[in-house]
Amino acid sequence: MVRLKPEETRQRIMDSAQRLFVERGYFNTVIPDIVRDSEISIGSIYHHFANKQDLAKALYQETLQTFLREMHSCTDHLTGVKNKLNAVVQFIYTLCEDNPIQMEYMLFMRHNEIFPEHIPICLSEPFKAVEEWIEDGIASGDVTPGIPLLMAGVFMGGILKVVELKLRGVLKQPLPEVVNQTFVLAWRSIAK
Amino acid sequence: MVRLKPEETRQRIMDSAQRLFVERGYFNTVIPDIVRDSEISIGSIYHHFANKQDLAKALYQETLQTFLREMHSCTDHLTGVKNKLNAVVQFIYTLCEDNPIQMEYMLFMRHNEIFPEHIPICLSEPFKAVEEWIEDGIASGDVTPGIPLLMAGVFMGGILKVVELKLRGVLKQPLPEVVNQTFVLAWRSIAK
DNA sequence: GTCTATAATACGATAGAC
DNA sequence: GTCTATCGTATTATAGAC
Numbered sequence: 191m192v193r194l195k196p197e198e199t200r201q202r203i204m205d206s207a208q209r210l211f212v213e214r215g216y217f218n219t220v221i222p223d224i225v226r227d228s229e230i231s232i233g234s235i236y237h238h239f240a241n242k243q244d245l246a247k248a249l250y251q252e253t254l255q256t257f258l259r260e261m262h263s264c265t266d267h268l269t270g271v272k273n274k275l276n277a278v279v280q281f282i283y284t285l286c287e288d289n290p291i292q293m294e295y296m297l298f299m300r301h302n303e304i305f306p307e308h309i310p311i312c313l314s315e316p317f318k319a320v321e322e323w324i325e326d327g328i329a330s331g332d333v334t335p336g337i338p339l340l341m342a343g344v345f346m347g348g349i350l351k352v353v354e355l356k357l358r359g360v361l362k363q364p365l366p367e368v369v370n371q372t373f374v375l376a377w378r379s380i381a382k
Numbered sequence: 383m384v385r386l387k388p389e390e391t392r393q394r395i396m397d398s399a400q401r402l403f404v405e406r407g408y409f410n411t412v413i414p415d416i417v418r419d420s421e422i423s424i425g426s427i428y429h430h431f432a433n434k435q436d437l438a439k440a441l442y443q444e445t446l447q448t449f450l451r452e453m454h455s456c457t458d459h460l461t462g463v464k465n466k467l468n469a470v471v472q473f474i475y476t477l478c479e480d481n482p483i484q485m486e487y488m489l490f491m492r493h494n495e496i497f498p499e500h501i502p503i504c505l506s507e508p509f510k511a512v513e514e515w516i517e518d519g520i521a522s523g524d525v526t527p528g529i530p531l532l533m534a535g536v537f538m539g540g541i542l543k544v545v546e547l548k549l550r551g552v553l554k555q556p557l558p559e560v561v562n563q564t565f566v567l568a569w570r571s572i573a574k
Numbered sequence: 575g576t577c578t579a580t581a582a583t584a585c586g587a588t589a590g591a592c
Numbered sequence: 593g594t595c596t597a598t599c600g601t602a603t604t605a606t607a608g609a610c
Contacts (some may be wrong), residue, residue, distance in 0.1 A: 347543025
């Protein structure tokens with residue numbers, strides 16, 4: 191076993207934790223599982239993180255932060271609702287192919303069972319951005335008039351359910367093959 | 383404490399378990415919590431159910447069975463995709479108002495963390511029914527041509543995300559007030 | 575069938591050497 | 593900073609009286 195830099199040790203622990211949390215759930219993952227998978231000792235894990243929940247929290251925050259930064263870098267330079275929404279959908283579907291673990295972690299982990307106060311990721315910043323773009327779209331006449339929250343829900347719900355179908359193995363095609371068709375369907379629900 | 387019939391005892395245990403599983407999650411609910419909430423002794427719980435997982439399994443099967451029976455009684459007498467889909471949406475939104483615990487239990491419990499083999503409820507029978515109706519709709523010309531699985535995903539995803547918004551307290555209006563508007567949005571995505 | 579008291583164990587977390 | 597060995601406790605499940 192080669193000796194790692196402390197930062198690499200920390201990252202290894204988080205990578206293993208994310209995979210195991212997704213595969214078996216937080217409560218079904220015990221510290222010795224993380225020890226086996228990461229090949230980092232339990233003492234070292236408790237050196238980097240105060241306890242199991244603290245590890246989960248760091249993982250949650252860093253994953254969400256990365257996602258938001260990358261999402262914004264895909265959309266910020268674009269103008270118009272349709273372009274922005276399309277870019278988000280392309281980004282999500284690509285991420286789901288490249289890193290299904292991260293996608294599943296964000297979409298389906300019951301973070302509120304770990305941190306009692308928590309809001310589901312899909313209703314937080316990314317979702318609010320979509321809602322605001324739709325509001326702008328109504329104002330500019332690109333989107334049919336209605337309740338923006340409802341429209342954002344219907345739009346993103348449709349997009350994300352297809353991701354779920356893929357992650358569950360129900361949908362066989364790679365997401366990039368169906369991304370355009372799916373976007374057209376979801377866009378039709380709110381387009382003027 | 384009045385003496386209950388055995389069948390009432392069993393039902394009380396399941397009602398408490400469902401509420402607690404939804405509120406704090408399966409793994410955060412310990413047997414003594416169910417004892418306190420149901421006011422049934424631990425010995426009696428273990429008389430009716432072999433163990434905690436067996437209780438969860440009975441709860442899952444009976445909840446799903448009830449849902450399917452009621453859903454079919456809402457749709458079986460109707461003809462045409464649009465009518466059937468509308469009836470399902472009305473049924474789901476009404477159920478969500480009447481029994482949000484049951485709705486949340488079905489939509490968001492990670493049943494596969496409890497029963498390793500499990501399929502998420504929303505991808506099982508009810509979802510397949512929607513997919514088949516859409517197939518029929520394409521054949522009859524009511525629905526735009528495309529991949530039925532994808533269209534069922536976009537349609538039901540949109541419908542269910544609004545339920546999620548309601549259950550999470552993000553959407554303030556009662557669902558019956560927005561059910562028609564939501565159906566119109568989701569229907570537009572797949573209508574010819 | 576229902577209850578109380580208790581056993582068995584699995585887990586998170588710590589102590590202390592290197 | 594990393595490791596191994598171990599503790600304390602919370603939780604599931606059982607035993608046995610009524």
